[in-house]
Amino acid sequence: MIIHGGAPLRGVVELSGSKNATLPIMMAAVLTDEPVVIRNVPRLRDVKTAIELLGGLGVAARWLGDHELELHARALSGHEAPYDLVKTMRASFVVLGPLLARAGRARVSTPGGCAIGARPVNLHIAGVRALGARVQMRHGYVEAHAARLIGARIWLDNPSVGATENILMAAVRARGRTVIENAAREPEVRDLARMLAAMGARIAGAGTHVIEVEGVDRLHGADHAVIPDRIEAGSLMAATVATGGDVIIRGAPAGDLEAVVAKLAEAGAEISPVADGLRIARNGPLRPIELRTLPYPGFPTDLQAQMMALLTQADGASVITETIFENRFMHAQELIRMGADIVMKGATAVVRGPSRLSGAPVMATDLRASMGLIVAGLAAENTTTVSRVYHLDRGYEALDRKLGALGARIERAADE
Numbered sequence: 496m497i498i499h500g501g502a503p504l505r506g507v508v509e510l511s512g513s514k515n516a517t518l519p520i521m522m523a524a525v526l527t528d529e530p531v532v533i534r535n536v537p538r539l540r541d542v543k544t545a546i547e548l549l550g551g552l553g554v555a556a557r558w559l560g561d562h563e564l565e566l567h568a569r570a571l572s573g574h575e576a577p578y579d580l581v582k583t584m585r586a587s588f589v590v591l592g593p594l595l596a597r598a599g600r601a602r603v604s605t606p607g608g609c610a611i612g613a614r615p616v617n618l619h620i621a622g623v624r625a626l627g628a629r630v631q632m633r634h635g636y637v638e639a640h641a642a643r644l645i646g647a648r649i650w651l652d653n654p655s656v657g658a659t660e661n662i663l664m665a666a667v668r669a670r671g672r673t674v675i676e677n678a679a680r681e682p683e684v685r686d687l688a689r690m691l692a693a694m695g696a697r698i699a700g701a702g703t704h705v706i707e708v709e710g711v712d713r714l715h716g717a718d719h720a721v722i723p724d725r726i727e728a729g730s731l732m733a734a735t736v737a738t739g740g741d742v743i744i745r746g747a748p749a750g751d752l753e754a755v756v757a758k759l760a761e762a763g764a765e766i767s768p769v770a771d772g773l774r775i776a777r778n779g780p781l782r783p784i785e786l787r788t789l790p791y792p793g794f795p796t797d798l799q800a801q802m803m804a805l806l807t808q809a810d811g812a813s814v815i816t817e818t819i820f821e822n823r824f825m826h827a828q829e830l831i832r833m834g835a836d837i838v839m840k841g842a843t844a845v846v847r848g849p850s851r852l853s854g855a856p857v858m859a860t861d862l863r864a865s866m867g868l869i870v871a872g873l874a875a876e877n878t879t880t881v882s883r884v885y886h887l888d889r890g891y892e893a894l895d896r897k898l899g900a901l902g903a904r905i906e907r908a909a910d911e
């Protein structure tokens with residue numbers, strides 16, 4: 496992605512559907528032999544990967560419109576999620592729960608490490624074990640069997656999003672009652688629960704620390720619209736503030752963005768609700784802030800890189816602490832190459848600004864780090880080239896088109 500920086504973003508932009516809500520909702524299609532229709536599906540590389548994964552299980556996928564996807568798991572023809580797919584997209588692992596619930600067996604590759612941290616799946620496995628599945632690890636795969644899952648009380652050591660989703664999808668068809676304690680409260684978990692409820696599941700408490708599920712024998716088809724992507728919203732907000740712009744973000748889910756809005760406002764952004772979204776602008780200098788990533792409703796780790804890029808423009812020392820993933824500062828070295836002043840020690844980074852960022856060739860290491868580099872490139876002088884753009888295509892729909900429409904000078908190099 497080639498960015499000629501310095502142009503303030505201005506105008507109106509429409510959000511896409513949430514990637515991290517869409518992926519588990521797609522996996523939920525496995526739970527019924529009837530078709531499900533999912534609306535507001537973002538056209539992303541990860542969605543393609545999920546379609547491929549589901550295809551391997553016998554789930555038919557059909558686009559009904561640009562963003563409307565029908566999935567139909569009439570009869571499953573397989574029960575395996577192969578390494579080749581799981582290693583490219585960790586969210587594949589949440590097919591374990593629905594497969595077990597529907598087919599009584601699942602063979603799912605373990606994802607292995609990740610650029611941002613170790614990201615183990617022990618809580619997912621402990622969860623399905625608690626529901627009565629026999630689980631073995633063999634040849635890099637989790638092999639799980641259960642003639643019928645049985646409801647249980649499950650305490651999560653930490654409120655893992657993926658583990659909550661996996662256990663939830665296993666529990667909806669288990670015999671009896673399941674209680675997930677210390678569950679993840681993320682809006683994406685809530686959206687999955689809404690989809691499952693539309694399919695006939697009995698769930699209470701999604702969006703709180705305790706989710707209760709009363710298992711049912713059968714789930715049916717459903718029609719569900721995915722929530723807007725709060726991380727895309729936060730990314731565009733960071734880009735707007737970094738460039739001193741003024742943008743209306745249509746569809747921005749204000750209720751899901753409270754921590755983000757609070758921190759951006761503390762840094763000096765002006766944010767106001769407008770019909771169907773938020774308006775964000777920056778008119779004066781930026782103030783330094785302290786920021787700590789936390790599980791929802793805390794500040795999301797998925798916006799930490801974008802905030803770091805933005806805070807290079809604040810007048811003073813900001814302190815960022817990353818508490819979710821142990822290696823999620825990979826973008827800092829690239830920002831330093833662009834002229835940022837960042838010192839890291841363990842999970843904390845001190846960003847001193849304001850720095851005059853100058854364009855440079857930089858390399859993306861993961862999805863959100865790439866977006867951080869785009870934010871920096873938009874604020875920098877001259878030209879920044881962000882390589883390994885396939886990371887961005889995994890999770891941002893038409894990013895170059897959306898930013899271009901807001902006045903950014905951004906283009907995709909032909910050979911990417």
Ligand code: EPU
Pocket residue numbers: 515516518585586612613614615616617618619620653654655656657658679683795796797819820821862863890
């Ligand atoms: N963890 C464990 N054991 C487990 C599972 C998780 O120790 O069995 C730990 C992780 O290592 C991590 C913490 O728990 O330290 C939280 O991880 P979580 O399971 O909540 O993350 P995830 O479900 O793997 C989702 C998003 C991530 C996002 C995190 C945190 C999807 C598909 N992915 O991952 O999104 O960063 O929640 O909010 O929903 C992204 O979109 O770029 C992305 C990485």
